[in-house]
Amino acid sequence: MLSLTIPRAALRSATAPRQFAAAATSVRYSSTKSLAEAVGEIVPAKREQLARIKSQYAEAPLGQSNVGHLIGGMRGLKCMLWEGSVLDAESGITFHGKSIPQCQKELPTAKDIGRPGDEMLPESMLWLLLTGKVPTAEEAKGLSQDLMSRAKLPSFVEKVIDTFPKSLHPMTQFSAAVSTLNHDSKFAAAYNAGVKKTEFWQPTLEDTLDLIARLPAIAARIYFNVFGKGDGKQHVDPSMDFAENFSHMLGYGDKEGLTDYLRLYLSVHGDHEGGNVSAHTCHLVGSALSDPYLAYAASLNGLAGPLHGLANQEVLNWILEVQREVGDSPTDQQVTDALWATLKSGRVVPGYGHAVLRQPDPRFTALYGYCDKRAELQSSPTVKLVQRISQLAPPVLKEHGKTKNPFPNVDAASGAPLYTYGLDEFKFYTVLFGVSRAFGALPQLVFDRILGLPIERPKSLSMDALEQLVKK
Numbered sequence: 001m002l003s004l005t006i007p008r009a010a011l012r013s014a015t016a017p018r019q020f021a022a023a024a025t026s027v028r029y030s031s032t033k034s035l036a037e038a039v040g041e042i043v044p045a046k047r048e049q050l051a052r053i054k055s056q057y058a059e060a061p062l063g064q065s066n067v068g069h070l071i072g073g074m075r076g077l078k079c080m081l082w083e084g085s086v087l088d089a090e091s092g093i094t095f096h097g098k099s100i101p102q103c104q105k106e107l108p109t110a111k112d113i114g115r116p117g118d119e120m121l122p123e124s125m126l127w128l129l130l131t132g133k134v135p136t137a138e139e140a141k142g143l144s145q146d147l148m149s150r151a152k153l154p155s156f157v158e159k160v161i162d163t164f165p166k167s168l169h170p171m172t173q174f175s176a177a178v179s180t181l182n183h184d185s186k187f188a189a190a191y192n193a194g195v196k197k198t199e200f201w202q203p204t205l206e207d208t209l210d211l212i213a214r215l216p217a218i219a220a221r222i223y224f225n226v227f228g229k230g231d232g233k234q235h236v237d238p239s240m241d242f243a244e245n246f247s248h249m250l251g252y253g254d255k256e257g258l259t260d261y262l263r264l265y266l267s268v269h270g271d272h273e274g275g276n277v278s279a280h281t282c283h284l285v286g287s288a289l290s291d292p293y294l295a296y297a298a299s300l301n302g303l304a305g306p307l308h309g310l311a312n313q314e315v316l317n318w319i320l321e322v323q324r325e326v327g328d329s330p331t332d333q334q335v336t337d338a339l340w341a342t343l344k345s346g347r348v349v350p351g352y353g354h355a356v357l358r359q360p361d362p363r364f365t366a367l368y369g370y371c372d373k374r375a376e377l378q379s380s381p382t383v384k385l386v387q388r389i390s391q392l393a394p395p396v397l398k399e400h401g402k403t404k405n406p407f408p409n410v411d412a413a414s415g416a417p418l419y420t421y422g423l424d425e426f427k428f429y430t431v432l433f434g435v436s437r438a439f440g441a442l443p444q445l446v447f448d449r450i451l452g453l454p455i456e457r458p459k460s461l462s463m464d465a466l467e468q469l470v471k472k
């Protein structure tokens with residue numbers, strides 16, 4: 001393989017652009033279509049659509065940007081292309097037009113590919129996000145097997161992970177390990193070999209699949225090193241699906257309820273349009289043509305912030321704090337008092353509010369629905385408290401009057417089932433989110449390369465320059 005140190009210019013001048021032979025490396029099963037073929041089919045239409053938009057509407061206004069956008073975190077500013085999903089403030093997320101309940105109905109489940117479990121497969125979601133189409137059960141199974149065939153970690157990455165001190169936060173370990181995988185980046189090698197820009201998407205897809213496939217092993221190795229759970233070897237069974245293997249690697253293979261929950265969890269946490277910190281970071285870093293490993297490692301660092309992915313760790317900490325205070329059978333008044341105590345101490349209520357949503361998060365509703373289906377979760381005092389708070393917090397937050405959205409977001413519900421099943425190391429929760437976010441952020445990198453999107457370069461201004469501009 002070509003190394004990153006080969007100068008692109010030298011290769012360019014010496015050789016004609018090479019075709020990237022993605023088809024040679026992707027796995028095919030019986031007569032089913034591979035994901036690379038399915039993505040290849042949509043490439044011409046996507047490019048035509050972009051060309052049409054460019055030629056007909058390049059000057060069409062999308063609303064005005066104002067000083068409020070500049071100093072307010074660019075809320076609501078329409079300035080990014082994101083193919084996989086669109087977030088509506090009222091109805092929540094849709095993936096290529098499909099809501100979470102529709103996905104739960106239409107996407108192939110574990111049972112559909114012959115595995116125990118009723119939930120949609122994250123593999124099915126990945127196929128939908130990359131192609132805009134619902135895969136057949138055979139296609140979902142083929143993708144699952146393809147991912148499992150890529151799941152083994154290079155031994156040097158295992159060694160790197162093993163050198164981290166236990167006290168290093170699992171998210172820091174996670175992003176560092178993902179960065180090192182760029183040693184084997186097919187995109188970086190193809191770029192250095194002078195592959196044509198129109199073909200960049202193929203090695204980007206290859207890296208995407210390699211990276212997603214390896215995330216469970218990285219996560220499980222960190223889990224073993226820090227918390228001593230799992231077999232420490234990250235064994236992959238090719239007959240099992242993605243979440244099932246992951247669950248086994250973590251040491252919960254005997255808990256079908258947790259494995260099925262992981263399928264749902266990974267499916268609904270993947271994509272949440274482009275403006276959130278982790279998704280936007282991946283897109284931004286990738287716009288410099290950094291390879292998918294480098295782009296996704298940066299994304300993970302954003303996910304590790306407490307206002308973003310780390311909130312799921314904070315929620316569980318806070319729920320248990322409330323539980324200690326009010327006991328297992330609290331009155332409504334006790335829970336309400338605990339909510340006010342949090343707010344009066346100047347803290348936010350973790351798991352509530354959202355930068356875009358103005359209704360309960362459909363991802364929360366889906367995870368909450370899972371708890372309703374499982375007897376072992378229904379009887380958990382922690383799950384019960386989460387459910388109780390989801391009813392009592394909105395009126396308190398409304399009365400408090402600050403947050404624009406008093407309803408629960410995905411993090412309000414995601415941790416309690418994990419905790420109930422025995423996965424009670426909160427510091428690890430954002431790592432699970434990080435395994436999932438790759439299912440949304442990396443497909444967009446593939447679209448970025450299909451469409452040949454340019455490097456991002458918004459305009460910034462100093463406050464002096466801003467004042468001069470607006471006073472004119």
Ligand SMILES: CC(C)(COP(=O)(O)OP(=O)(O)OC[C@H]1O[C@@H](n2cnc3c(N)ncnc32)[C@H](O)[C@@H]1OP(=O)(O)O)[C@@H](O)C(=O)NCCC(=O)NCCS
Pocket residue numbers: 306307308309311343347348349350351352353354355356402403404405409410411
């Ligand atoms: C998600 C979040 C970061 C969105 O931030 P945002 O877009 O700035 O939210 P808002 O515009 O509604 O914030 C307005 C005010 O309400 C406050 N607020 C928002 N959510 C709040 C909450 N859950 N509890 C208490 N106050 C809250 C904000 O801190 C802000 O206060 P300030 O004016 O003193 O700075 C915010 O709601 C939050 O911190 N939630 C808790 C953490 C969390 O659950 N994060 C996961 C998100 S998926």
